[in-house]
Amino acid sequence: MKFGNWLNEKYKTIENLNSTWGLTFCSENLTDFNQVFLPRKGDNLGCFVDYQEFYSDCTIEYFNLQRDAIKKINPRFKVTHNICSSGFIYKLDMYKLAKNCDFLSLDNYPLHLDFGQ
Numbered sequence: 001m002k003f004g005n006w007l008n009e010k011y012k013t014i015e016n017l018n019s020t021w022g023l024t025f026c027s028e029n030l031t032d033f034n035q036v037f038l039p040r041k042g043d044n045l046g047c048f049v050d051y052q053e054f055y056s057d058c059t060i061e062y063f064n065l066q067r068d069a070i071k072k073i074n075p076r077f078k079v080t081h082n083i084c085s086s087g088f089i090y091k092l093d094m095y096k097l098a099k100n101c102d103f104l105s106l107d108n109y110p111l112h113l114d115f116g117q
Helices: 002-011 014-021 045-073 094-099
Strands: 080-082 103-105
Touching: 002 014, 002 045, 014 045, 045 094, 094 103
Parallel strands: 080 103
Antiparallel strands: none
């Protein structure tokens, strides 16, 4: 599983993962990275935080595949990513993403307030 492989790269040993996620406290030790679970609401906070970072890395990896395909066609093409203000922005590491873009773009949807006039 890709998440388990990502964790293996980050923590190096299953013991480090167990310790960081606090799995030893409740005797929930994992013995292999293949046993890693995807977090659900209310699950282990350490797992949830790592999954958010993993999710961001996967998104950036996918962006890079698209960017590379475009640059292969014409290296002079500029490639951007729209960083609109959706909830997704909080899960995506914008600093890592920005390093892979020629520039960032932003949607700005002004809020229309109707005061009954």
